[in-house]
Amino acid sequence: MRKRAAAANRARPAVPFAIPGHMIVLIKNLCCIITYPQFTPSRAKSWVQVPPFGTIFLLVVYLCFVLALEFVNNDVAGAQYWTSLGIRAGWLAIAQMPLLILLAGKNNLIGLVTGLSYKRLNVLHRWVSRIVLLMAILHVGYQNTGWNKYGVRSLEWSTDSCAPTGMAAFALLIWLNVSTLAPFRNFWYEFFVIQHVLTFFGFIVAIMYHLPSTALETRTYIWLPIAP
Known part of the structure; x- marks a missing residue:
């Protein structure tokens, strides 16, 4: 609408002239007022980066959605x-x-559609990774709780290859998240990028070994995103 108004040589192309246009601008301005505020820590804690309220709201909604998928109708x-x-926590991860x-990519479909910069999307990348870690923690915790409750933990670890390969993937996932914290990431960024890629490669290998052979279709979630 603004481009058409500018092409028509209107004096104020950014100002809508119809009621629907005014409503759109009003809604947009209200969303900006709500989502743009951001808490800025003191210089002594400059490595602590708090996203804008809009990003926090989006991440909270996403976290609630994932937790609902984990616990709703799963009793x-x-x-x-x-x-x-x-098991459901593992599949959600x-x-x-x-x-x-x-x-994670600088050129991706989400950025192409939304017009958001790589820097903004990378914040979502890190927090989605932390939600993946949360699901992995629930996966490991619930599985071991059930094994301990019924006295089969030692049997599982001695006869099932999923346990050691899963712990290898879990350890690599923890390091992937810890190493992305600002103090580690900013200390030597070039080294961070190299080790992050190599660690992720190891994580993918461990995950592929961890996934059961009876559920090969789940490996599609690994093959499709890394294929490009």
Whole structure:
């Protein structure tokens, strides 16, 4: 609308002249007022970066959505209670891999559609990674809780290859998140990028070994995002 008004040589092309246009501008301005404020820490804590309120709101909504997928209609009675919670948390961690990798690229579909810069999208990339880590923590915690409750933990670790490969992937995922904290990331950025890529490669290998052979279709969530 603004481009058409400018092409028509209107004196004030940014100002709408119809009621629907005024409503759109009003809604946009209200959204800006709500979402743009940002808390800026003191210089002594300059490494602490707090996103704008709009980004925080988006991430909270996304976290609530993922937690709802984890716990809603997932109250299985009996011995499978902890296993059901743990397995669903693991699948939710895997299912977020395409979004995680999509947000990591400087040129990606989300940036192309929304016009957001790589720097803004990278904030979402780091926080989605932390939500993936949360799901992995729930996966490990619920699985081990169920094994301990029914006395099969040692049997699982001695007979099932998923346990050691899963812990390898879990350890690499923890380091991927810890190393992205500002003090580590800013200390030597070039080294951070190299080790981040190599660690992620190791994480992908561990995940591929960890995923059960009876659910090969789940590896699609790994192959598709890394294929390009």
